[in-house]
Amino acid sequence: MDVKDGPPDGPVLRVSQVLGPITALGPGRRLGVWVQGCPLACAGCMSRQTWDPAGGQDVSVERLVRLWSRGLADGYDGLTVSGGEPLEQPEALGALLAAADRARGEADRPDADLLVYTGWEDAEVAASPRAQAVLGLADAVITGRYRAGEPTRLVWRGSANQNLNPQTPLGHRRYAPHLRRRAERPDLQVRVTEDAVHIVGVPMPGELGRLEREWAARGVTFRENTWRP
Numbered sequence: 001m002d003v004k005d006g007p008p009d010g011p012v013l014r015v016s017q018v019l020g021p022i023t024a025l026g027p028g029r030r031l032g033v034w035v036q037g038c039p040l041a042c043a044g045c046m047s048r049q050t051w052d053p054a055g056g057q058d059v060s061v062e063r064l065v066r067l068w069s070r071g072l073a074d075g076y077d078g079l080t081v082s083g084g085e086p087l088e089q090p091e092a093l094g095a096l097l098a099a100a101d102r103a104r105g106e107a108d109r110p111d112a113d114l115l116v117y118t119g120w121e122d123a124e125v126a127a128s129p130r131a132q133a134v135l136g137l138a139d140a141v142i143t144g145r146y147r148a149g150e151p152t153r154l155v156w157r158g159s160a161n162q163n164l165n166p167q168t169p170l171g172h173r174r175y176a177p178h179l180r181r182r183a184e185r186p187d188l189q190v191r192v193t194e195d196a197v198h199i200v201g202v203p204m205p206g207e208l209g210r211l212e213r214e215w216a217a218r219g220v221t222f223r224e225n226t227w228r229p
Contacts, residue, residue, distance in 0.1 A: 015064075018059075025156060027175075035089060036057075116135060154180065
């Protein structure tokens with residue numbers, strides 16, 4: 001999705017990519033925003049390209065909310081913010097969530113939810129008033145480091161330690177049925193842009209390698225990928 005921006009006016013978020021619609025990180029069709037920069041560097045992360053805080057590009061919150069508003073008009077069911085680590089940019093994240101909330105009200109789409117992924121543990125969030133204030137603007141939050149050695153089939157979570165936390169009445173209505181729901185198979189989505197193939201979702205251990213082998217058998221090879229050093 002094109003996120004080229006003019007001179008920043010207002011808060012700016014460092015972003016790795018924006019894709020929509022996505023269907024593998026939350027219920028329904030969604031706008032996905034991946035922030036840039038992550039000091040947690042979880043072993044086995046499939047999004048290593050988001051670690052470097054100097055990577056990606058600066059995108060104004062205003063531009064991101066325009067994309068969100070366009071998605072709402074197209075019937076999107078929610079906004080998912082992942083990364084990278086969103087809490088590395090708390091002010092911009094808070095500005096995005098607050099503006100996204102206003103935009104869904106203006107579009108008369110109060111059912112469109114806001115979901116944030118963070119690698120912070122629940123105890124770390126509880127110990128940080130700033131993190132609590134920012135994440136409190138989301139309808140639901142998925143917390144916890146990714147642990148490759150603790151695979152899970154719980155939907156939208158990468159490892160068994162991660163928690164899905166509904167926070168608002170909308171969040172409880174939308175996410176309560178999924179708190180313990182298990183996927184029968186990995187829910188992965190493949191999006192192709194001009195210069196990349198994007199795999200969106202939460203793969204099971206070995207799933208990305210299997211996909212590489214299947215594509216190679218069909219003559220598709222990659223110069224590089226984002227899940228290996």
